[in-house]
Amino acid sequence: MKRRKIGIMGGTFNPIHYGHLMLGETAYEQFGLDQVLIMPAKNPYYKNISSNIKEENRVAMIQLAIEDNPHFCFSDVELKRSGNTYTVDTLDELTKAYPDVDFYFILGADSLYHIESWKDPAKILALAKIVAASRADSYSAIDAQIEYLNDKYDAQVLRLNSPNLEISSSYLRKQIELGRSCRYLLPDAVLHYIKEHKLYEKR
Template identity: 45%
Template sequence: MKIGILGGTFNPIHYGHLILGEQVLGQLGLDKVIFVPAFIPPHKAGKSIIAPEHRLGMIRLAVGDNRYFFVSDIEIKRKGKSYTVDTLREIKKEYLRSELFFICGSDLVNEIPTWKNVEEIHKLARFVLAKRPGFGKRLAGRDFLKINVAQVDISSSLIRYLVKKDMSIRYLTPDKVVAYIRKYRLYR
């Protein structure tokens, strides 16, 4: 089985995340993509992030109608800082005979060498880098799978800003996520 792992803060999840997962799934012929929200992302420690239960709930709503998308709460259950290597170890135990693909944007290419136990990460999973504007020339070297995905100029920070300003976020994230944000008055 070929499994994509899409980790992130997902604060909140949006169509950019979903399009990335869908296009990697199709281009690499994956059997499934698992969305893994971080409990505390090491690179965002100390920043204002809503409760992990809310982020997990929004992801479940966003991916619920896609039979190839799944959600894992392993980083949330583990608590503490969410290191990719720890997550991949746990997933590999569950899917011993599967090939893992860790999906991320090419904007992270310069950060990857600083990650905890990066050499072990490369042994546990193949890195899939979604090419983004301005980052294509910096992808030489390592054993990265590079793919082109549709460029969608949506970010979680934009959504949070618009919500705070009481502006529409329709068409930036699924309607169920919009309703969830309103119901729980998130990002105000």
Template identity: 40%
Template sequence: MCSAEMDGTHPSKDRFSGKKKVGIMGGTFDPIHYAHLALGECARVQLALDEVWFMPAKDPYFKKKKNVTPEKLRAEMTSLAVSDREGFKMSDFELLREGETYTAETLEKLDELYPDIHFFFIIGSDSMYQIDTWWHPEVIMRLATLVVAEREYPERKRSFMEQVRYLEDRFGADIRVLDFVESDISSTMIRGMVARDEDISDLVPKEVALYIKDNGLYK
């Protein structure tokens, strides 16, 4: 659920004034589902973004020991999910890079290639609690506005807003908090349901459900 109003922590801080505003939704998207799309739409509406780019990860270093679906299939599912949605596009930017991909490097390259765009990095609060342990978090928060949707995260040491203030104070982060009620859909849940031959038609776009079936994924 998404309100049309935004609870931004910096309502007047527009260092990106005059630039095109593009949101980045990164992730494995294995598979992409309605919760991903709802979060992207919420950010697009509340922040008046020109576009939201759904950017599948090529080689997610934090999932090295997990069985991740080949990138081509994840990219095709993502493309099917966003193709007819206003302001959404699938970006293969990370897929075209070699080796492991890190958010800081991605943002540096995007900043070089698109000087007329200001990027908004859309994450859940679980990522917000971990982002200071990522590779060069100071680069991430220098180059992009963080857009955060609150979700349950039991391992937290601070409250949600305490973590927002911590990142602002430590890194000078520009953080916008979405008015967004997250659903309990997860890719892990969907993969398990497919393996048990359960219906996923309410969880993913019909094109994605058909793609999963036709390609025998998650069995």
């Protein structure tokens, strides 16, 4: 039986934007994935979730952003766990539950350079293929990091050739707080939800 190929894209998604969606879509196309899981973190150990946004708000924005894409799927795997969110625990849970699936963990170049500081990086690199986004002007640097990790851990780290959209959730939060336009930076349905629920507005 052919093994399924499923991408995982994690993050706080506060809010989700076109940069996230383009990353997932490009990975889906480039690696012939069957599905991409959009997986919000509950309590990431490396940062607090800004702006006092409730979990239900982040979930709703994700669901609105991906509702018209049949190969994107919302996943609450990390939201259902208590305590800090660690990638290794997520991958351990998923690979045990779905032994017939190859998981592709999608991340940005910055995260790839810091992956050895994550909890149990060797196990992360053993449990999943790592898909790292990069810009055309930084291929040589990320290729060197990929070669280093693959050699050291006998891993499968792959370069994702994704268009680079210089959008960050922190930038969007600040734009909204200042009352500036975020049109064309995130889906209209998400922007409407943010306005309707008065998220990120100056208190």
